[in-house]
Amino acid sequence: MDPRKFRLGLLLAAAAISLAFVAPLAPGTAKIPARSGLWETAAIAGVLFLRAARFADARGVAPGLAGTILAGVLSLLLLRDPDIAGNAAIGFWAIVIATWLAAAMCVVNLSALRPTGKKRRRAIDIAVPLLFGATLFYLWEVAVRGFGVPPVLLPAPSAAAARFMSSLPTLASDFNQTFIRGVLIGYAIGCGAGLLVAILAHRFEFLGRGLLPLGNFFSALPLVGIAPIMVMWFGFDWPSKAAVVALVTFFPMLVNAIAGLSAAGHIERDLMRSYAASHRQSLTKLYLPAALPFIFNALKINATLALIGAIVAEFFGTPTQGIGFRISTEAGRMAIDMVWAEIALAALAGMAFYGFVTLAERATTFWHPSYRT
Amino acid sequence: MTSSSLALPAPRSRSLARHPLVERYAPIVMTVLALVAIWYVAAVAMNWSLVRDGFEREETPYAVSDIVAGTMEAERPLLPAPHQIALNFFDTVFGYPPLAPRSLVYHSLVTLSATLLGFLLGTFLGVVLALMIVHSRVLARSLLPWIICSQMVPILALAPIFIVVLGALGLQGLLPKSIISAYLCFFPIAIGMVTGLTSPDPLQIELMRTWSATPRQILWKLRWPAAVPFLFASLKVAITISLIGAIVAELPTGAEAGIGARLLAGSYYGQTVQLWSALVASAVLSWGLISIIALIERAVNRSMGAR
Numbered sequence: 001m002d003p004r005k006f007r008l009g010l011l012l013a014a015a016a017i018s019l020a021f022v023a024p025l026a027p028g029t030a031k032i033p034a035r036s037g038l039w040e041t042a043a044i045a046g047v048l049f050l051r052a053a054r055f056a057d058a059r060g061v062a063p064g065l066a067g068t069i070l071a072g073v074l075s076l077l078l079l080r081d082p083d084i085a086g087n088a089a090i091g092f093w094a095i096v097i098a099t100w101l102a103a104a105m106c107v108v109n110l111s112a113l114r115p116t117g118k119k120r121r122r123a124i125d126i127a128v129p130l131l132f133g134a135t136l137f138y139l140w141e142v143a144v145r146g147f148g149v150p151p152v153l154l155p156a157p158s159a160a161a162a163r164f165m166s167s168l169p170t171l172a173s174d175f176n177q178t179f180i181r182g183v184l185i186g187y188a189i190g191c192g193a194g195l196l197v198a199i200l201a202h203r204f205e206f207l208g209r210g211l212l213p214l215g216n217f218f219s220a221l222p223l224v225g226i227a228p229i230m231v232m233w234f235g236f237d238w239p240s241k242a243a244v245v246a247l248v249t250f251f252p253m254l255v256n257a258i259a260g261l262s263a264a265g266h267i268e269r270d271l272m273r274s275y276a277a278s279h280r281q282s283l284t285k286l287y288l289p290a291a292l293p294f295i296f297n298a299l300k301i302n303a304t305l306a307l308i309g310a311i312v313a314e315f316f317g318t319p320t321q322g323i324g325f326r327i328s329t330e331a332g333r334m335a336i337d338m339v340w341a342e343i344a345l346a347a348l349a350g351m352a353f354y355g356f357v358t359l360a361e362r363a364t365t366f367w368h369p370s371y372r373t
Numbered sequence: 374m375t376s377s378s379l380a381l382p383a384p385r386s387r388s389l390a391r392h393p394l395v396e397r398y399a400p401i402v403m404t405v406l407a408l409v410a411i412w413y414v415a416a417v418a419m420n421w422s423l424v425r426d427g428f429e430r431e432e433t434p435y436a437v438s439d440i441v442a443g444t445m446e447a448e449r450p451l452l453p454a455p456h457q458i459a460l461n462f463f464d465t466v467f468g469y470p471p472l473a474p475r476s477l478v479y480h481s482l483v484t485l486s487a488t489l490l491g492f493l494l495g496t497f498l499g500v501v502l503a504l505m506i507v508h509s510r511v512l513a514r515s516l517l518p519w520i521i522c523s524q525m526v527p528i529l530a531l532a533p534i535f536i537v538v539l540g541a542l543g544l545q546g547l548l549p550k551s552i553i554s555a556y557l558c559f560f561p562i563a564i565g566m567v568t569g570l571t572s573p574d575p576l577q578i579e580l581m582r583t584w585s586a587t588p589r590q591i592l593w594k595l596r597w598p599a600a601v602p603f604l605f606a607s608l609k610v611a612i613t614i615s616l617i618g619a620i621v622a623e624l625p626t627g628a629e630a631g632i633g634a635r636l637l638a639g640s641y642y643g644q645t646v647q648l649w650s651a652l653v654a655s656a657v658l659s660w661g662l663i664s665i666i667a668l669i670e671r672a673v674n675r676s677m678g679a680r
Contacts, residue, residue, distance in 0.1 A: 154538065220663060221656045222620055228640030312621055316624075
């Protein structure tokens with residue numbers, strides 16, 4: 001990144017802060033200099049931006065970040081004034097723009113760094129997307145509250161978070177219903193059955209040549225559509241969700257595991273034969289370990305598919321709990337903040353599930369070339 | 374030893390079982406036949422009590438063969454027999470004019486239009502994101518992790534609010550469904566294209582630099598052609614996901630038309646045969662769309678000089 005552009009961006013941020021001192025925050029309210037405590041914060045943020053602009057390199061990141069945080073906190077504090085929330089004017093948006101500009105400059109500057117240490121590089125790899133995401137959430141929050149977007153359309157993230165914290169018992173029972181019962185059981189059945197059939201298909205070549213094209217065909221179908229039939233067969237409670245999840249996860253596992261079981265090299269196979277290994281021995285000692293990367297690939301694909309399958313199946317009928325049930329009923333009642341809280345729950349569950357599978361993969365396939373660095 | 378045994382190899386045994394076509398397709402046909410047989414057995418088993426109760430309610434004498442025959446043509450079976458589904462499918466596809474609301478063609482077209490619009494939007498978004506990510510280190514490090522994170526989120530859960538929010542904004546009909554489709558299918562395209570656009574060898578990129586090629590020339594003459602195979606691979610994944618998105622988007626709104634609406638109506642009124650034929654329609658659609666993309670891929674490959 002050109003240091004001149006960096007400097008220009010931060011100078012613009014400082015200029016925006018100083019604009020906030022003269023422009024009205026909202027029609028008919030006190031300006032910044034009249035608010036004790038706030039104008040000092042704004043002044044410090046402006047000074048920090050100027051200081052960051054002076055260095056315009058890695059040393060500028062720390063004051064830039066500090067200024068960003070101060071300006072962000074300042075704008076959030078201003079939003080607590082009921083006169084400003086909903087009809088904010090130039091002065092307020094100048095602060096927001098300053099925050100956004102400074103955050104963008106910090107992201108750009110951080111990602112241009114090429115530190116030598118491995119730990120430092122990891123820290124930056126995590127810090128950059130975090131800062132980016134925090135900026136997005138900040139802009140969402142400020143835009144919703146500054147413009148006074150009706151909460152029916154889009155609630156502020158803070159409102160969704162507050163709703164999340166205040167309805168933890170409901171969320172816990174929904175999580176239990178959808179995730180623990182529907183997703184996990186169905187996932188175990190679907191992936192287990194897929195793996196078993198793949199082992200059979202690997203053992204009997206005729207079966208494999210018949211199943212592989214069919215598996216490819218079925219895994220390209222919109223299988224979620226089977227949900228209403230499963231609800232009809234297994235009733236409203238979790239077994240129907242588990243059945244949908246099992247069906248949806250079966251075919252990706254089958255296709256990937258068949259591919260993985262034939263991934264063992266010729267030399268290794270010949271070696272097993274020269275040891276006079278039985279089929280079971282070569283399966284557990286050669287074929288399955290060689291298939292692990294493929295199996296984990298399928299497990300990762302299935303982690304997302306399983307959640308989607310369970311939630312969609314709940315649109316077709318549930319007992320009165322579950323993430324999908326709650327989303328559709330609360331959306332019907334226009335309680336959008338609860339819907340977002342459920343989505344946050346589903347997102348957290350999905351990420352945790354995916355992360356867990358990834359950790360298991362790291363632990364079991366550490367020998368694979370893609371991890372041996 | 375006679376000379377004739379040395380002169381010519383024995384005529385190759387051209388038995389039918391070793392014919393390449395048979396070798397390739399026999400296992401598939403056998404598996405499909407086995408599945409259909411299992412299906413029939415399951416249909417008899419699952420509809421058994423239903424049909425038997427029907428006979429007993431009417432207090433007509435019945436034999437086992439009557440029940441078996443009854444399971445094959447029950448009106449609201451738990452599991453319809455394959456021929457019932459096939460009959461219903463052909464009936465609803467060819468039995469009505471294509472735009473009549475009872476015709477499956479009409480419903481498929483409604484879903485197909487949302488799918489295609491969403492697919493186009495998603496492809497555009499995915500390719501643009503990939504181009505931005507490839508050309509900007511900042512975006513690669515800040516945006517890419519979030520794109521990947523967004524895929525661990527069950528995005529389909531967003532479908533109902535999307536519909537509600539867009540409906541409140543006055544958007545109804547095709548566009549909300551396509552937006553959900555696009556949101557679902559942009560990811561495989563973005564990831565595939567990032568992989569594809571970065572797939573050229575560093576040596577090749579350096580060669581382009583020594584010719585003092587501009588970034589745009591490197592893009593069009595090196596990166597883009599290298600990314601085409603990746604593009605088609607991800608397009609095939611994306612079109613199925615887009616179809617799933619369109620179908621699911623039709624569920625929470627209670628849309629009157631579309632395959633999703635057919636599924637919902639079938640499940641509400643217990644019309645299992647209709648439900649299954651809607652599923653068959655979605656399978657045919659997805660298979661057809663993938664084959665079209667495969668055809669385009671072959672044509673593009675040929676025009677780019679691949680064998």
